[in-house]
Amino acid sequence: xxxxxxxxxxxxxxxxxxxxxxxxxxxWGVCAGKxxxxxxxxxxxxxxxxxxxxxxxxxxxxxxxxELDLLLTVGPSRLIFRLxxxxxxxxxxxSSIRFPSExxxxxxxxxxxxxxxxxxxxxxxxxxxxxxxxxxxAKDGIVLAAERKVxxxxxxxxxxxxxxxxxxxxxxxxxxxxxxxxxxLINFARQSAQRYLRTYNEDIPCEQLVRRLCDLKQGYxxxxxxxxxxxxxxxxxxxxxxxxxxxxxxxSGNYGGWKATSAGANNASAQSLLKQDYKExxxxxxxxxxxxxxxxxxxxxxxxxxxxxxFATVGQDKSGKVYHHLWSAEEIDALLAxxxxxxxxxxxxx
Amino acid sequence: MCTDHGCASFIxxxxxxxxxxxxxxxxxxxxxxxxxxxxxQLLERPTHLQHTKQPFPGYHQKxxxxxxxxxxxxxxxxxxxxxxxxxxxxKAQDVKQRQLNKSSLLAYSGEAGDTVQFAEYIQANxxxxxxxxxxxxxxxAIAHFVRGELATSLRSRKPYNVNLLLGGLDPITLxxxxxxxxxxxxxxxxxxxxxxxxxxxxLSILDKHHNPDIDLETxxxxxxxxxxxxxxxxxxxxxxxxxxxxxxxxxxxxxxDDDKVVKSA
Numbered sequence: 283x284x285x286x287x288x289x290x291x292x293x294x295x296x297x298x299x300x301x302x303x304x305x306x307x308x309x310w311g312v313c314a315g316k317x318x319x320x321x322x323x324x325x326x327x328x329x330x331x332x333x334x335x336x337x338x339x340x341x342x343x344x345x346x347x348x349e350l351d352l353l354l355t356v357g358p359s360r361l362i363f364r365l366x367x368x369x370x371x372x373x374x375x376x377s378s379i380r381f382p383s384e385x386x387x388x389x390x391x392x393x394x395x396x397x398x399x400x401x402x403x404x405x406x407x408x409x410x411x412x413x414x415x416x417x418x419x420a421k422d423g424i425v426l427a428a429e430r431k432v433x434x435x436x437x438x439x440x441x442x443x444x445x446x447x448x449x450x451x452x453x454x455x456x457x458x459x460x461x462x463x464x465x466x467l468i469n470f471a472r473q474s475a476q477r478y479l480r481t482y483n484e485d486i487p488c489e490q491l492v493r494r495l496c497d498l499k500q501g502y503x504x505x506x507x508x509x510x511x512x513x514x515x516x517x518x519x520x521x522x523x524x525x526x527x528x529x530x531x532x533x534s535g536n537y538g539g540w541k542a543t544s545a546g547a548n549n550a551s552a553q554s555l556l557k558q559d560y561k562e563x564x565x566x567x568x569x570x571x572x573x574x575x576x577x578x579x580x581x582x583x584x585x586x587x588x589x590x591x592x593f594a595t596v597g598q599d600k601s602g603k604v605y606h607h608l609w610s611a612e613e614i615d616a617l618l619a620x621x622x623x624x625x626x627x628x629x630x631x632x
Numbered sequence: 633m634c635t636d637h638g639c640a641s642f643i644x645x646x647x648x649x650x651x652x653x654x655x656x657x658x659x660x661x662x663x664x665x666x667x668x669x670x671x672x673q674l675l676e677r678p679t680h681l682q683h684t685k686q687p688f689p690g691y692h693q694k695x696x697x698x699x700x701x702x703x704x705x706x707x708x709x710x711x712x713x714x715x716x717x718x719x720x721x722x723k724a725q726d727v728k729q730r731q732l733n734k735s736s737l738l739a740y741s742g743e744a745g746d747t748v749q750f751a752e753y754i755q756a757n758x759x760x761x762x763x764x765x766x767x768x769x770x771x772x773a774i775a776h777f778v779r780g781e782l783a784t785s786l787r788s789r790k791p792y793n794v795n796l797l798l799g800g801l802d803p804i805t806l807x808x809x810x811x812x813x814x815x816x817x818x819x820x821x822x823x824x825x826x827x828x829x830x831x832x833x834x835l836s837i838l839d840k841h842h843n844p845d846i847d848l849e850t851x852x853x854x855x856x857x858x859x860x861x862x863x864x865x866x867x868x869x870x871x872x873x874x875x876x877x878x879x880x881x882x883x884x885x886x887x888x889d890d891d892k893v894v895k896s897a
Contacts, residue, residue, distance in 0.1 A: 482769065483776035490765060522804050523767055 391504055402503050405512040405533035408459060409546060414580050415445060415456040416544040416552055417516040418573055419528040423566035423597030424518035426456040427573040429546070429581050430590050437589075446594045450475035452485055452604045453519035454594050458546035459533075460512040467511055471495050488519035492529045492537050500535025510534075514545040518596045520604045526596065542572075548580040555579055566597055571621055578623045585625040588614040689742055689793060689815070692716045694828040696728065696741035697862060697870050700797040700810045701824045701838070701854055703846040707799035707808040707878045710855055711739045712870035713890070724871040731883050732758040733768040736800030737876055738778075741827055742815060743793035750785075750792045754778055771800030775811035775819055783817035791815065795827045801878050808878070826858075833865050834858040848877060852886065863894040 394400055413429035428445035445457045447468050453475070457464040474494045478486035495515070502510040510533045517529040530545060531537035542560045544552035555576045561568070573593075578586055588611035596606045609617075618624035697712035715726035729739045730751045738754060740747040757777070762768050769777070775798050785792045798811040812818075812825040824838040837857050846854070852875070859873055872890025876883055 481777055481780055482773035484770065484773045487765070487767065 391502075391508075399503055399534075402510050402534045405459075405510045406514075408512045409514045409533070410549065412458045412460075412546045413445065414544060414546040414548055414552055414577065415458045415514075415516055416542070416556065416573055416576055417456060417518055417528050417530070417540070418542045418556070418560070418564075418569040419518075419526060419540070420566045420569040421563050422526075423569070423595055424526050424528055425566065425569045425573050426454060426516060426518050426594045427577055428456045428458070428592045429577060430592055444592065446592045446608055448606060448608070449491065449517070449519075450479070450485060452521065452596070452606070453488055453491060453517060454596060454606045454608075455518070456516040456545075456592075456594070458514045458516075458549075463511045464513045464515075467495055467498065467513060467515070470498060485521065487521045487523060488517065488527045488529065489524070489539075491519075492517055492531060496531050496535045496537045499531065499533060503534055516543060516545055518594075518606075520596060520598070544576075544580075552576055552580045566595060570595070570617060574617060574621050574623055586618050586623050587625045588612075588618070593617070689795065689828070692718055693742055693793075695866070695868050695870065696828050697830040697859075697873065698728070698739045698741050698795070698797050698827040699825070699830060699834060699855060699858055699873070700739070700799050700812075700822075701842065701851045702799070702808045702810045702844070703848060703851045704844065705801075705806070705808060705879060706848045706851060707737070707801065707810050708848075708851050708855060708875065708886070709737045709739045709797055709799040709810075709878070710859075710873045710875045710888070711741070712872070713874055714869070714871035715744075717744065721869075721871065727874045729874060729876060730755045731876075732774060732798075732800075733762050734882050735768060735803050735878055736771045736774055736798065737878050737883055738774075739797045739799070740794055742795050746792045746794050750781075750794045751796075754781070768803045770802050770804070771798060771809045771811065772802070772821075774798060774800070775813065775821070778813060779817050779819040782813065782815065786815070786817050797825055797827065799878055801880060806880055824854075829866060830858075830862060833861045837861060848879070851877070852888075855888075856892075860892070860894045863892075864897055 391399070391401070413431040415426070415428040417424065417426045426446060430444055432444065444461060446454060447457065447464075448454050449468065449471050455468070455471075457468075471491060471494070475486045475491055478484075478490070492515075499511050499513075502508050512533060514530065514532045517531070518527075519529075520526050528540045528543065529537055530540055530543045532545075541562075542556040544556060556572075559572050559576065564572070570593075574586065574591075577591055581590070583590070591614060593609040593614050594607060595609070596604065598604055615624060693716075695716060696714070697710075699708075699710040701708045709729060711728040713724055713726050714721045715723035728741060728747065729737060731737055732755050736758070738751055740751045754774070754777075758769055758774055778796065778798065782792065782794070793815050795815055796811075796813040798813065799809070801808050810822055810825055812820045812822050812827075814827070823844060824835075824842050826834045826838075838854065841854055841857065855873075855875065862870065873888055875886040875888040877886055878884075
């Protein structure tokens with residue numbers, strides 16, 4: 283006997299019977315309960331992986347009626363249906379499942395009666411629990427700093443950059459939110475940047491890259507049935523037209539250019555601290571100082587260490603060439619010591 | 633009639649004959665003949681383009697004159713006014729140029745239909761970019777984009793047969809630049825350039841007299857020297873030149889004396 287697994291979360295019915303349509307040899311009808319009116323169409327994957335067979339844990343509760351060819355049962359998180367052996371030859375022609383239209387399908391991307399998109403708001407909510415990330419624009423560079431949530435003595439420091447990523451030769455970004463979602467977007471951004479470079483033999487202008495990512499993010503707030511990316515990015519970059527630039531984008535697909543901005547937990551208080559402390563025309567060194575100070579105030583512990591934060595800068599070297607630099611643990615500790623924010627070495631590690 | 637075995641086939645005799653291959657010398661021969669390329673094919677064109685039509689510029693296409701000269705703050709782009717088909721001049725006021733954005737200019741020569749089609753395709757894409765991004769593409773970016781398009785086209789069933797000069801000023805640094813492109817998707821940034829037979833007459837003059845610091849007036853003088861030489865040496869009348877220059881004020885038309893008579897050597 284062959285069994286098939288299909289993931290479907292929103293089905294409330296316990297049992298759905300499926301029978302073959304009389305009129306069409308390769309069409310299938312769905313019936314709810316004992317009601318024999320076909321609703322929607324069902325089709326079945328032609329090649330089912332044997333591993334799926336083990337997913338079918340539910341047994342057939344009663345012998346299906348004579349004309350029923352297929353029985354679907356619904357588990358808590360997945361839909362499992364079973365095929366009678368006599369029908370296996372027919373199943374080979376069929377390829378996907380469609381569900382009765384009464385089930386809520388697009389609710390991630392439809393407006394609520396108050397005109398809101400809840401999934402987008404939930405995504406923003408998810409981000410507000412993530413570690414803080416801040417970015418400050420100076421006249422000769424940009425600094426990005428981020429709070430690391432996962433800290434452990436056992437964690438390999440060098441190999442697990444959690445929140446700061448390089449996008450291309452003149453752009454980096456900080457992530458607040460779900461790192462796994464961010465990886466998808468960062469991969470996309472890197473590809474876009476390289477595609478532009480291949481076409482025009484020039485690095486992509488910062489705003490264009492930001493916009494390209496935001497277009498992708500926006501798509502998930504409009505097109506069916508998918509979850510928006512739960513990520514807010516802070517981008518730092520340089521291009522010949524607008525020099526140093528700092529952008530922030532959120533799950534809704536909005537973005538904006540900033541002089542100093544923040545995302546993640548305590549983002550409101552970080553923002554107001556930045557508003558207080560920000561000086562026009564500050565240089566990169568002052569901006570780094572400001573960044574650690576703001577982080578130390580918004581994070582739970584007052585004494586910081588290189589384990590708890592990540593740091594990166596974009597700047598220009600003496601020849602005018604743009605560099606970006608993800609700081610090593612030693613450099614971060616040196617900066618913290620300079621601003622008297624470092625954890626004493628005597629106190630034991632967590 | 634299959635003489636070897638006496639079977640009834642003639643043209644495709646080998647395939648109807650039931651005998652094994654070793655017993656059918658004529659079939660082996662026929663295969664050989666099919667696989668060998670025809671001599672003419674090898675002479676005419678590169679193997680990877682053999683299935684396409686007319687890959688090389690004809691003689692009349694090489695008679696079209698394209699010239700480009702850069703200086704300290706400008707790029708001059710000039711093209712001949714004669715639209716030719718074979719030995720006939722169809723039009724004497726043709727403008728073989730398209731302005732792409734505020735600071736770049738594309739001059740083209742080659743197969744009659746391809747040129748305008750391709751130039752307008754590039755123009756449309758450049759303008760779309762400007763509209764979308766509120767910033768113009770630099771001449772270098774356009775040149776590389778065009779090269780990519782030509783390279784794709786070259787490997788298609790019907791490649792564009794177009795040669796181009798792309799002149800412009802970088803919108804940010806205001807540095808003048810000139811790019812030489814041909815139908816085989818070669819790209820070269822150059823201080824001065826020509827396409828077709830004009831290369832043979834003009835490049836030596838420019839080699840001798842050009843330097844990167846000249847002003848627009850000197851550039852035009854140089855251009856005059858080139859066209860004089862063309863009038864003196866080239867066997868056809870190219871009906872004068874359309875001359876434009878890209879400067880920091882954008883693309884400007886330049887009055888050019890087409891009626892000057894140059895005595896043959």
